[in-house]
Amino acid sequence: MTTPTVSASQRLPPGRSGLPFVGEWFQILFNPRFGAERRAEFGPVSRTRLFGRDMALLAGPENNMLLFRGEHKFVEATWPASTLKLLGPNTLSTQEGELHLRRRRLLAQAFRPKALVGYLPAMQSRITAAIEHWLRRGELALYPEIRTLTFEIAAALMMGARERTDLALVHDFETFAAGLFTIPADLPLTAFGRAKRARRRLIAHLHAAIDARLRSGETGQDVLGLLLAARDDDGSALGREELAEQMLVLLFAGHETLTSGLTNFCMLMAQHPAIYERVCAEVRRVTPEGPLTVEALARLADTERALAETLRLQPPVAAAFRKCIRGFEVEGFTVPQGWLTGYRIRDTHRDASLFEEPGRFDPDRFAVFEETCPHGRVHAHAHDGRYLPFGGGARICLGMEFARLEMRAFAALLARRCALALAPDQDLTMKQVPVPRPRSGVVMRLSPRT
Ligand code: HEM
Missing domain, CATH: 1.10.630.10 (Cytochrome P450)
Structure with missing residues (x-):
């Protein structure tokens, strides 16, 4: 997915993208310290990539609350294709x-x-x-x-x-x-x-x-x-x-x-x-x-x-994924529509x-x-x-x-x-x-x- 155009006054979160296509899939899934390490390097709002999609990593209780309040308004649940097909609509x-x-x-x-x-x-x-x-x-x-x-x-x-x-x-x-x-x-x-x-x-x-x-x-x-x-x-x-x-x-x-x-x-x-x-x-x-x-x-x-x-x-x-259905602002950064995001329970705890x-x-x-x-x-x-x-x-x-x-x-x-x-x-x-x-x-x- 390509990132929608972001105006000059809007700033995308800092971060890195990992390997082509899979992005940082392996680290996100198997490195329990991934979130904490990213936060130490880039702060509470950063960017990664997962299977060709940009993802905003959010940390901290205020940002968890932001996502909870944003359910159905600017974020909604998202699942891998296998889960969607097996659970059914x-x-x-x-x-x-x-x-x-x-x-x-x-x-x-x-x-x-x-x-x-x-x-x-x-x-x-x-x-x-x-x-x-x-x-x-x-x-x-x-x-x-x-x-x-x-x-x-x-x-x-x-x-x-x-x-x-x-x-x-x-x-x-x-x-x-x-x-x-x-x-x-x-x-x-x-x-x-x-x-x-x-x-x-x-x-x-x-x-x-x-x-x-x-x-x-x-x-x-x-x-x-x-x-x-x-x-x-x-x-x-x-x-x-x-x-x-x-x-x-x-x-x-x-x-x-x-x-x-x-x-x-x-x-x-x-x-x-x-x-x-x-x-x-x-x-x-x-x-x-x-x-x-x-x-x-x-x-x-x-x-x-x-x-x-x-x-x-x-x-x-450990964490729950969301997709961004409407762009939103967090700590001075813009998370554009179409990005993945989510809240991280284990890192918060x-x-x-x-x-x-x-x-x-x-x-x-x-x-x-x-x-x-x-x-x-x-x-x-x-x-x-x-x-x-x-x-x-x-x-x-x-x-x-x-x-x-x-x-x-x-x-x-x-x-x-x-x-x-x-x-x-x-x-x-x-x-x-x-x-x-x-x-x-x-x-x-x-x-x-x-
Ligand atoms: C959702 C944790 C047990 C049914 C969730 C979510 C979490 C969670 C974190 C939110 C996921 C999200 O935000 O996407 C747990 C833990 C459990 C537990 C830690 C046990 C210690 C159960 C049990 C049931 C259940 C026993 C059913 C009998 C559900 C359902 C949802 C859900 C249906 C989806 C809610 C929705 O999308 O509106 N659970 N759960 N859970 N849980 Fe549990």
Whole structure:
């Protein structure tokens, strides 16, 4: 793409373009320090190139807020061709403007506080079963186990799966996810081709779940049931095709992210036994046994801080891309229409001017943060662009409260039951793509707490 003409009074951001065509793709994706290095060299607004397109790199909380305010006005979401083709046009992530806002209001009906109360028993029973299974095995790599668990919970609540989820479905979902960021060549042996076929089977499964629910005449109180009953501003329901695609995007958006958050939480708890002890003591005091309640989980302040700090240190989504639909000004520079841009969560969370010793795991830093937060308590909202694991603005994570609930339920049930010890000699350096998690998958020795 060529840069539109910029008048003499307008200044383009400084920067560099990298290799022909791919630009600085490799550095952007695989160098976790790329943003920080660019900022040190060129300041908070700089330019790079990615697959033949200019891109404005913005840094700092004010610029994050600028992009949040600019959603649908001067920026909109953008995805690689493979993702667009696999997600399809009828999903919240790929819808734009007024349609996006209307669909959000409709889908949000399945994520209201009252709905979440109804999801907690399914979360608790699946997490408890998984933890008991892990305790029987003693030593295991947690990442794949947690991946299956988060999928099972999502499948129970979104596809109406009653028993332990069919492994073929888990496999199809993984094949689908593996094709999302690939070259979109639809051939029998390519990752994209396999993902497309897995998508067809997943959509067929979702259609069958929708039809069975409609035939039964009862919608039910899970995500599928609430979305079948949900109505748009003008009173219309989602069509069968769109409902299935929207459910698929909910599965996609929630699965890897939660898996990363929970795996990293377990690792950090094992590495910081004093903090895990505080979490366990708090859980013993507030909710030592029996069914979990939303009210009790909301009283787990130390647990919440440990989870919030996990998402600060290793945010499951490192950054979000946008394309500029109308030129805008930032810090004296012009970002022309057609450029890519985005906000960078990981770089913001690692900014030493915002978080002291940003590489250190310190849940207590949120005690100070809470005092300055307009919401009073640790709150996952990006209230001032500093702490944004769930993004911000019109595209703030739709499943944020669902995710926070599942993470708190998991932490409480783990703390009730398990002592944690990392197995020796494992590679705990972080892999960043597609979500951050340790290379070893976190091999853990779990034993019952005495
Ligand atoms: C969007 C993070 C869990 C559904 C987002 C965004 C972030 C995010 C950063 C904004 C992306 C952007 O600005 O382009 C996370 C994290 C999670 C999590 C860290 C777990 C720890 C979930 C879950 C669900 C979900 C469990 C569904 C049940 C969505 C959807 C969007 C989204 C549908 C798109 C919203 C829109 O475009 O309007 N998430 N997410 N997420 N998330 Fe999550």
